[in-house]
Amino acid sequence: MTFSICVREQYEDDEGTEQYRFGVAVTTRLAGVGTLCPFANEYGAVATQSLVNVNLGRTGIEYLEDGLAVGDALEALLQADDGESQRQLHGVDKNGEFAFSGEECKGWFGHTVGENYTVAGNLLTGESVIDATAEAYEESKDEDRPLAFRLADALATGHAEGGDKREELHVQSAALLVRDTQEYPLDPSYNDIRVDATETPVVDLQETLALAQEGHEMAMERYEEEYEEDEMTD
Incomplete structure (x- = not known):
């Protein structure tokens, strides 16, 4: 399973209350990666890949919701996993980051941990894919754009650097999730x-994001009062 990025961002809402958002994005040269790899809630974000064990992601974010630190949660899951040597698992919570790459993952494989983010990948053309993805996110952190769009752009940079080396596999996929501690009248559909x-997963992801944002803005313009009052009518 190719490469992914997990992110934590801290911000203040309009009332000056401290909030967090967590995001995860992934792309691979297989179909349906969104059903397997990315997991996020208002407590953190986790990605499971290489020889995928979906329960590592599902249980990982449940552990974060229960109050476990991301390192403690994911290390505990790996220790109980007989396939640990073939797994990649990484993520973030409010206070930290964690990344693991088993010694039997298929090369090129590896990960990096930065301030507030993690990136990991396997079956890549080289380490530069991870570095480029991380650098693209780092450069976007001060931009006034939704995290979902910046995550997709980070994937695009890694993909342009070489991405997944299995060029014979033309059916590909991509996915992202963003979750906030802040409550909204209507959660942005582009999250x-x-x-x-598809054969062009990252480009398609970016185009779908733009359409989803347009649809969200149209819905809020038309129905915002009804959403806020929770009395939406036809």
């Missing part, structure tokens, strides 16, 4: 986007 089967 949960998947492209399940």
Whole structure:
């Protein structure tokens, strides 16, 4: 399973209350990666890949919700996993980051941990894919754009650097999730986007994001008062 990025961002809402958002994005040269790899809630974000064990992601974010630190949660899951040597698992919570790459993952494989983010990948053309993805996110942190778009752009940079080396596999996919501690009248639809089967996954992800943002803005313009009052009518 190719490469992914997990991110934590801290911000203040309009009332000056401290909030967090967590995001995860992934792309691979297989179909349906959004059903397997990315997991996020208001407590953190986790990605499971290489020889995928979906329960590592599902249980990982449940552990974060229960109050475990991301390192403690994911290390405990790996220690109980007989396939640990073939797994990649990484993520973030409010206070930290964690990344693991088993010694039997297929090369090139590896990960990096930065301030507030993690990036990991396997079956890549080289380490530069991870570095480029991380650098693209780092450069976007001060931009006034939704995290979902910046995550997709980070994937695009890694993909342009070489991405998944299995060029014989033309059916590809990409996905992203973003979750906030802040509550909204209507959660932005562009925070949960998947492209399940295509030959151009990252471009399609970016185009779908733009359409989803347009649709969200139209819905809020038309129905914002009804959403806020929770009395939406036809």
